[in-house]
Amino acid sequence: MKNIQSNKVSIITKIFLRFIFPTVLLFSFTMVYAQGSGRVAGLILDKVSGDPLPGANLMLEGTSLGASTDLNGEYLISKVPPGSYNLVVKYIGYKELSIPINVEPDERVYQLVELEYVAIEGETIVVTAQAEGQME
Numbered sequence: 302m303k304n305i306q307s308n309k310v311s312i313i314t315k316i317f318l319r320f321i322f323p324t325v326l327l328f329s330f331t332m333v334y335a336q337g338s339g340r341v342a343g344l345i346l347d348k349v350s351g352d353p354l355p356g357a358n359l360m361l362e363g364t365s366l367g368a369s370t371d372l373n374g375e376y377l378i379s380k381v382p383p384g385s386y387n388l389v390v391k392y393i394g395y396k397e398l399s400i401p402i403n404v405e406p407d408e409r410v411y412q413l414v415e416l417e418y419v420a421i422e423g424e425t426i427v428v429t430a431q432a433e434g435q436m437e
Contacts, residue, residue, distance in 0.1 A: 339404040341378040343412035345370050345390060354392050354416060362387040362399070390414050394421060 345357040353374025360367035361378065363386070368376045381404045388400045395416040402410050 337383065337406050338380045339383060339406060340409040341381055341388065341402065341404065341412065342409055343376060343414060345374045345376065345392070345414045345416065347395075348415040348417045354395070357390060357392040357395075357416070359391075360389045362389050388412060388414075390416065392416055394418060 341359075341361070345354045345359075346352065347354060353370070353372075355370055355372045355374060357370045357374070357376075358367065359369070359376055359378065361381065366378055366381060368378045370376045383404050383406045385401065385403050388402050390398045390400070396419045398414060398416060400412060400414065402412060404410055
């Protein structure tokens with residue numbers, strides 16, 4: 302009789318250690334990881350016209366996290382560890398902008414960004430020509 306009960310306990314222990322315990326452990330790690338990150342989302346617009354700026358680039362300074370805006374000027378950066386960051390926004394023909402943000406666990410930071418247009422200036426190039434046969 303004791304041998305049968307011992308086998309039942311042994312089988313239950315094996316099932317617990319092989320299937321149930323690892324599953325519970327996996328879900329607990331997943332829950333802790335998911336709870337620890339935040340998101341940064343928002344909209345990038347032209348400061349004067351209010352038009353969305355598709356293809357603008359955003360980076361969280363000091364990390365490899367970033368995104369580009371979609372056709373509506375919207376962006377989303379997921380899985381951002383909690384902390385303070387500088388959100389760097391770049392778009393060709395517009396002044397680069399750095400905005401301090403604070404990301405909390407399980408929260409979404411919404412940041413509306415208006416970029417200012419700047420003219421791109423280049424060097425002055427002087428072109429001279431001389432017709433064939435002309436003297437200097």
